[in-house]
Amino acid sequence: xxxxxxxxxxxxxxxxxxxxxxxxxxxxxxxxxxxxxxxxxxxxxxxxxxxxxxxxxxxxxxxxxxxxxxxxxxxxxxxxxxxxxxxxxxxxxxxxxxxxxxxxxxxxxxxxxxxxxxxxxxxxxxxxxxxxxxxxxxxxxxxxxxxxxxxxxxxxxxxxxxxxxxxxxxxxxxxxxxxxxxxxxxxxxxxxxxxxxxxxxxxxxxxxxxxxxxxxxx
Amino acid sequence: xxxxxxxxxxxxxxxxxxxxxxxxxxxxxxxxxxxxxxxxxxxxxxxxxxxxxxxxxxxxxxxxxxxxxxxxxxxxxxxxxxxxxxxxxxxxxxxxxxxxxxxxxxxxxxxxxxxxxxxxxxxxxxxxxxxxxxxxxxxxxxxxxxxxxxxxxxxxxxxxxxxxxxxxxxxxxxxxxxxxxxxxxxxxxxxxxxxxxxxxxxxxxxxxxxxxxxxxxx
Numbered sequence: 001x002x003x004x005x006x007x008x009x010x011x012x013x014x015x016x017x018x019x020x021x022x023x024x025x026x027x028x029x030x031x032x033x034x035x036x037x038x039x040x041x042x043x044x045x046x047x048x049x050x051x052x053x054x055x056x057x058x059x060x061x062x063x064x065x066x067x068x069x070x071x072x073x074x075x076x077x078x079x080x081x082x083x084x085x086x087x088x089x090x091x092x093x094x095x096x097x098x099x100x101x102x103x104x105x106x107x108x109x110x111x112x113x114x115x116x117x118x119x120x121x122x123x124x125x126x127x128x129x130x131x132x133x134x135x136x137x138x139x140x141x142x143x144x145x146x147x148x149x150x151x152x153x154x155x156x157x158x159x160x161x162x163x164x165x166x167x168x169x170x171x172x173x174x175x176x177x178x179x180x181x182x183x184x185x186x187x188x189x190x191x192x193x194x195x196x197x198x199x200x201x202x203x204x205x206x207x208x209x210x211x212x213x214x215x216x217x218x
Numbered sequence: 219x220x221x222x223x224x225x226x227x228x229x230x231x232x233x234x235x236x237x238x239x240x241x242x243x244x245x246x247x248x249x250x251x252x253x254x255x256x257x258x259x260x261x262x263x264x265x266x267x268x269x270x271x272x273x274x275x276x277x278x279x280x281x282x283x284x285x286x287x288x289x290x291x292x293x294x295x296x297x298x299x300x301x302x303x304x305x306x307x308x309x310x311x312x313x314x315x316x317x318x319x320x321x322x323x324x325x326x327x328x329x330x331x332x333x334x335x336x337x338x339x340x341x342x343x344x345x346x347x348x349x350x351x352x353x354x355x356x357x358x359x360x361x362x363x364x365x366x367x368x369x370x371x372x373x374x375x376x377x378x379x380x381x382x383x384x385x386x387x388x389x390x391x392x393x394x395x396x397x398x399x400x401x402x403x404x405x406x407x408x409x410x411x412x413x414x415x416x417x418x419x420x421x422x423x424x425x426x427x428x429x430x431x432x433x434x435x436x
Binding site: 013015020024027054069071072073075194201 | 238
């Protein structure tokens with residue numbers, strides 16, 4: 001049997017959920033690496049953002065129901081997924097990682113983590129299983145694990161976000177879009193993707209390399 | 219300046235819009251080929267399908283607004299896009315291609331094509347500019363252009379869909395998921411993707427090859 005890699009989604013769309021392209025490149029790299037993606041998302045409501053206008057619509061959507069669009073319906077409620085059944089876990093980016101999976105977008109280093117996300121992350125880290133995070137999702141990892149593990153992560157070069165990550169006790173390392181950062185002690189792999197990418201192919205390259213690094217750490 | 223490739227989307231999600239993974243692989247292959255994607259979708263409502271349950275929700279969504287999620291907001295109303303500004307056009311699949319861009323899913327060979335989609339397709343074909351279509355979208359091409367051009371296309375191996383395509387006057391050729399079919403006379407490139415794919419990497423491979431074939435025909 002292939003390795004099982006959890007992919008934690010937060011909706012479907014960069015402004016209110018998972019960044020779609022990052023999520024798809026994650027799934028592709030997992031499959032190309034001979035592993036199996038286990039898609040999951042929290043069953044929670046979030047405020048919908050109209051991606052044409054960029055404005056909040058006032059309506060709500062459900063993260064699990066919307067994330068099912070990326071996963072072609074093959075997705076589980078994160079509540080039902082245990083660290084024991086996964087060999088690694090990867091968090092694509094998008095504002096959903098910083099607004100739905102936690103509230104880093106609003107609270108910075110003092111962010112509260114969604115209960116089930118916190119449980120899974122804590123259990124994966126305790127089991128020394130690899131954790132990957134893309135784009136803004138490394139801020140979620142930092143907020144969740146910073147105090148205990150002081151992991152080394154990257155979100156690219158954004159100074160404000162890097163400062164907030166350092167405030168969690170984590171280390172921030174600058175990194176170009178087509179590369180990634182590995183914290184070998186904690187088996188944490190991060191890549192900037194659309195925190196920096198101006199071309200879809202650059203985001204794809206960094207994510208492909210980062211996912212392969214996650215698989216290599218298993 | 220790079221070549222400009224229209225990418226006609228129909229929403230965001232396989233059951234009621236564009237197949238997300240196919241659309242993303244199309245955008246990636248265009249960028250890797252050194253060309254520029256011009257994303258567009260019709261400004262029209264469609265019935266929303268819950269992708270977790272697979273059931274119609276009873277609500278409506280807008281194809282242009284939802285497709286903006288895939289395109290990260292960089293998308294135009296197809297009504298404003300002229301064939302003269304494009305070097306080629308590609309249609310990713312998903313039920314939206316057969317339910318929103320036309321009604322092939324309901325009417326088969328006798329499908330009515332969305333007015334603006336019909337205009338763009340007719341103008342591209344008349345200008346002998348390459349047309350790519352993925353998954354079920356070749357049925358849209360067949361329904362729109364079958365009578366006049368009798369193009370050769372593939373949707374993979376599904377007998378019922380192939381029969382409906384032949385009814386339009388088009389030729390259907392069987393094709394494996396990682397390959398594509400080229401009608402050199404009409405510059406039409408088609409690949410089965412999720413009409414056949416059981417692995418995301420197979421869909422990605424077929425789409426990558428098909429998009430490169432489209433670029434080579436310019």
